[in-house]
Amino acid sequence: MAGMSFFIDTTRCTACRGCQIACKNWNQNGAGMTKNLGSHQNPPDLDENTFKLVRFSESEVNGKPVWYFFADQCRHCLEPPCKDAIAGYVDGGVIHDEETGAVVYTEKSKEAPIDDVRGACPYDIPRARQDGRIVKCTMCLDRVKNGLIPACVKVCPTEAMNFGTRESMLELAQKRLAYLKAKYPKAQLLDPDEVRVIYLVVDDPAKYHSHAVASLGSGIDRKLALRRLFRPAKTLAQSFRLV
């Protein structure tokens, strides 16, 4: 099952933050306390009310300043380590939708500790609400199941955000990459074989965001270790229920 994917072309992003607002609006996420840290990025990080955040960074290329924008969100990993982390504590805390590949947390996720779930994510995405429920982007699964595209993609005015079948998004991503490579030798797709949210950048990923690719953060490399760590906890819980 190939499912669905996003393709995010950062070279087309103008940091209008329409996607960030549309996400907040569709998910009925309220406003939270924030502060201006002296850059365009606001709030400073993802939080329980912000599932999508346009990250802003300033860099230098050939002695000239450049701005990089990175519309950060859950990558809907093909094999999500967060799912294994939650499953180590509770059954049914995560839905991994067969048709689309979306990874969606349920109310039961509050039974898993946020530190373990967030630590398992190679992209530092999950956040906890006051009541302990763990939250993040849902791929707008309610919209997608009804034939609509995710809210963030719908509002993007520049076609930086794209959504469709995995096959079509990979094809579009490869086409844009081939085009941009001529001018930007460092152009690359980020972890395209691991995730359903495929970013295209034209410089070192670390210049965009510290968790732009899995290898820069806690890493998908931790996946197997975490599985070994959490599976026994689940087995133990199940055996208590059997007694």
Ligand code: SF4
């Ligand atoms: S990006 Fe993180 S939160 Fe999203 S599916 Fe992957 S591991 Fe889970």
Ligand code: SF4
């Ligand atoms: S809506 Fe599109 S152009 Fe605007 S910040 Fe989001 S990705 Fe960038």
